[in-house]
Amino acid sequence: MELILDERKRQILQAIIDDYISTAEPVGSRTIARKYDLGISPATVRNEMADLELLGYLEQPHTSSGRIPSVKGYRFYVDCLLAPPQISDRDIAIIDNWYHTKARRIEEVFQETVKILSRMTRNVSMVLAPQVSQQCTFKYIQFLPLDERRSIVVIVTDTGLIENKIIAIPEGLSHEDLGRVANAINSHLGGLAIDRITTPVLKDIQNDILPDPQVYERAITLLRQVLTVDKNEKVxxxxxTQMLNQPEFRDVDKIKGLLTMLEEDRLLCDILHMSNSDGVIVTIGQENKYSGIHDCSVVQATYRIDGQVVGTVAVLGPTRMEYGKTMSVLKFMQRHLGEILKQYKVL
Amino acid sequence: MELILDERKRQILQAIIDDYISTAEPVGSRTIARKYDLGISPATVRNEMADLELLGYLEQPHTSSGRIPSVKGYRFYVDCLLAPPQISDRDIAIIDNWYHTKARRIEEVFQETVKILSRMTRNVSMVLAPQVSQQCTFKYIQFLPLDERRSIVVIVTDTGLIENKIIAIPEGLSHEDLGRVANAINSHLGGLAIDRITTPVLKDIQNDILPDPQVYERAITLLRQVLTVDKNEKVxxxxxTQMLNQPEFRDVDKIKGLLTMLEEDRLLCDILHMSNSDGVIVTIGQENKYSGIHDCSVVQATYRIDGQVVGTVAVLGPTRMEYGKTMSVLKFMQRHLGEILKQYKVL
DNA sequence: TGTTAGCACTCACATCAGTCGAGTGCTAAT
DNA sequence: ATTAGCACTCGACTGATGTGAGTGCTAACA
Structure with missing residues (x-):
């Protein structure tokens, strides 16, 4: 890769991409020479453009049309031309202001976050929430009586993320039995990281505490059921609707394809793989794994609670997106969300 | 209103609407005479059509184009022409099959229900879930300890619908204090219908049980906060995405308008007003309150738990929708959902 | 008197040629 | 090395034309 484009080529490339991002129209040499005063004539720009196209940074939709950036062009733009993402104080103020709607429940925080992200970036946004099975620790399990035949299992972790589920009480167990089971489990598992609760550990409890195998067996099945059910990631x-404003989605079939795709949580989770890096990751156009978003880019960043990566915030938009703005917002959000969530964890 | 259309006019009107519903194209006299053998010639049909248009049942997009039903036409179709909605055994089997994914948690039931509704009717669907404040009764409140400064309030009702919320423990209250508050509240409110928990009742507790006004004041604030927060209806x-398949939504701006509208929960709630009737209510085109859905129809039915209306199931689609099918599915669902939800209520 | 065949008429829609203009590549002059 | 000039390309727009599905009306018919 000849990343050593001379200064003028860089400037022109940047100007072209900037212009294309804001207008969504192929950019001509005249526009560049006029709008961005680089002190050169359209003809010169044309020559440079021809070079840039030959090098693969630009494309021409049809002969005698302006140029648009190629994936390689965007890549170079994002990696080399863009100033390091820096969010403005004004944006921070806006975000803070939006967050100020009361968000006591943890899901509300995530809901609010995606809303803010898409409003700021005018694009689709996604947040992968921390899974229970992540780093948080088990605090206790409790059975709340509901009636003779049913009970509510509540699992409380140190992040305050509680999971509850109505279960039918197995034949032959009383509420008191459940209480004893809970005690046994809690004394063994209290303080343990959720993902350490494995079959051998559970076996331990069985041997130690509860001699009655029948009662135990059933209780553990319940616990496991609750834990495994909650393992599926929440996106x-x-x-x-933001995406409907983008000119590249004037086509109903395109919209349909994308919307249908976005309905599949499984796919989204897969897109939002958690890297361990702290940076903002940009995946442009065909770099994406799924062909459904080959004309989209994904910008994502992981966020941490107490140093541990627990989830991802991301924005999805057309390849022609405001990378600078998006990256800066996400960079801010990764820190901000982590801080907010920390309040939900034990201090 | 001259509802006394003669038999042939009825047949023709029905044929036109049926045809328009399935093709989305203005219907011509020739089509009617050919496809639906009423034993009359196109010319006769034309005469009848002209009459029907004069009476307001049909419209003509432009001279020399086929006819399309007017709102009045649809109204007559739904009220007088349609056979009473009857779901087929095959559809019941399909629905049953779809429901068989495990749905232990109550929200999953609703989520599953909207999915099924839209797949069956190929339209947007909505379910207004029972509010806590509906007819169900308060069972108990409980404070689960989270850490020194925070607690989880759990409210359990007889429908098993529990609401939980993390709260900061007010300065000066211990977990034991909270426990006592809970006991006091429970002994007073246990078994009471949620909507009977009003300010006077809460005052009662204050006077009777808790002489310490400071502790009480704070606790009640919490309770009220939880109760009022949860009052907002859940839709x-x-x-x-189904709607993108409808030819009337080939236009991106229309889609945008509708999608934006559907994002507003408040509006949806308002559309799904709960009548007390047991029937399936159809609101056609401009009969709708909101101009955003003036070219849509809403078909809705309330569902009951133990005889009490608790929520609404609804389908929203273009005025040109399969009313018969939609109504039959909803009619089935109103009963079915009620039954499913009954399992979540005390027996 | 109700029904129907025939016919002129309407109008959306598709097709096609012509024009326009933004933009290019190339060449020659600076 | 840069730029002015020029011929060329090609998508987008425009207006004319043809087509066909459909109508309304009138006159003939059972």
């Missing part, structure tokens, strides 16, 4: 999605 | 929405 929050927002701002899908 | 489940599904199948928005």
């Amino acid at each position: 929050y999605l927002g701002g899908t | 489940y929405l599904g199948g928005t």
Whole structure:
């Protein structure tokens, strides 16, 4: 890769991409020479453009049309031309202001976050929420009586993320039995990281505490059921209507394809793979794994609670997106969300 | 209103609407005479059509184009021409099959329901879930300790619908204090219908049980906060992508308008007003309160738990929708959902 | 008197040629 | 090395034309 484009080529490339991002129209040499005063004539720009196209940074939709950036062009733009993402104080103020709607429940925080992200970036946004099975620790399990035959299992972790589920009480167990089971489990598992609760550990409890195998067996099945059910990742999605404003989605079939895709949580989770890096990751156009978003880019960043990566915030938009703005917002959000969530964790 | 259309006019009107519903194209006299063998010639049909248009049942997009039903036409179709909605055994089997994914948690039931509704009707569907404040009765409140400064309030009702919320423990209250508050509240409110928990009742507790006004004041604030916060109705929405398949939504701006509207929960709640009737209510085109859905129809039915209306199931689609099918599915669902939810209520 | 065949008429829609203009590549002059 | 000039390309727009589905009306018919 000849990343050593001379200064003028860089300037022209940047100007072209900037212009294309804001207008969504192929950019001509005249526009560049006029709008961005680089002190050169359209003809010169044309020559440079021809070079840039030859090098693969630009494309021409049809002969005698302006140029648009190629994936390689965007890549170079994002990696080399863009100033390091820096969010403005004004944006921070806006975000803070939006967050000020009361968000006591943890899901509300995520819901609010996707809303803010899409409003700021005018694109679709996603947040992968921390899974229970992540780093948080088990605090206790409790059975709340509901009636003779049913009970509510509540699992409380140190992040305050509680999971509850109505269960039918197995034949032959009383509420008191459940209480004893809970005690046994709690004394053994209290303070343990959720993902350490494995079959051998559970076996331990069986041997130690509860001699009655029948009661135990059933209780553990319940616990496991609750834990495994809650393992599926939760993705929050927002701002899908934003995308209808983008000229690249004037086509109903395109919209349909994308919306249908976004309905599949499994796919979204897969897109939002958590890297361990702290940076903002940009995946442009065909770099994406799924062909459904080959004309989209994904900008994502992981966020941490107490140094541990627990989830991802991301924005999805057309390849022609405001990378600078998006990256800066996400960079801010990764820190901000982590801080907010920390309040939900034990201090 | 001259509802006394003669038999042939009825047949023709029905044929036209049926045809328009399935093709989305203005219907011509030739089509009617050919496809639906009423034993009359196109010319006769034309005469009848002219009459029907004069009476307001049909419209003509432009001279020399086929006819399309007017709102009045649809109204007559729904009220007088349609056979009473009857779901087929095959559809019941399909629905049953779809429901068989495990749905232990109550929200999953609703989520599943909107999915099924939109798949069956190929339209957007909505379910207004029972509010806590509906007819169900308060069972108990409980404070689960989270850490020194925070606690989880859990409110359990007889429908098993529990609400939980993390709260900061007010300065000066211990977990034991909270426990006592809970006991006091429970002994007073246990078994009471949620909507009977009013300010005077809460005052009662204050006077009777808790002489310490400071502790009480704070605790009640919490309770009220939880109760009022949970008062906002919960609407489940599904199948928005379905609408992209409808030819009337080939236009991106229309889609945008509708999708934006559907994002507003408040509006949806308002659309799904709960009548007390047991029937299926159809609101056609401009009969709708909101101009955003003036070219849509809403078909809705309330569902009951133990005889009490608790929520609404609804389908939203273009005025040109399969009313018969939609109504039959909803009619089935109103009963079915009630039954499913009954399992979540005390027996 | 109700029904129907025939016919002129309407109008959306598709097609096609012509024009326009933004933009290019190339060449020659600076 | 840069730029002015020029011929060329090609998408987008415009207006004319043809087509066909459909109508309304009138006159003939059972």
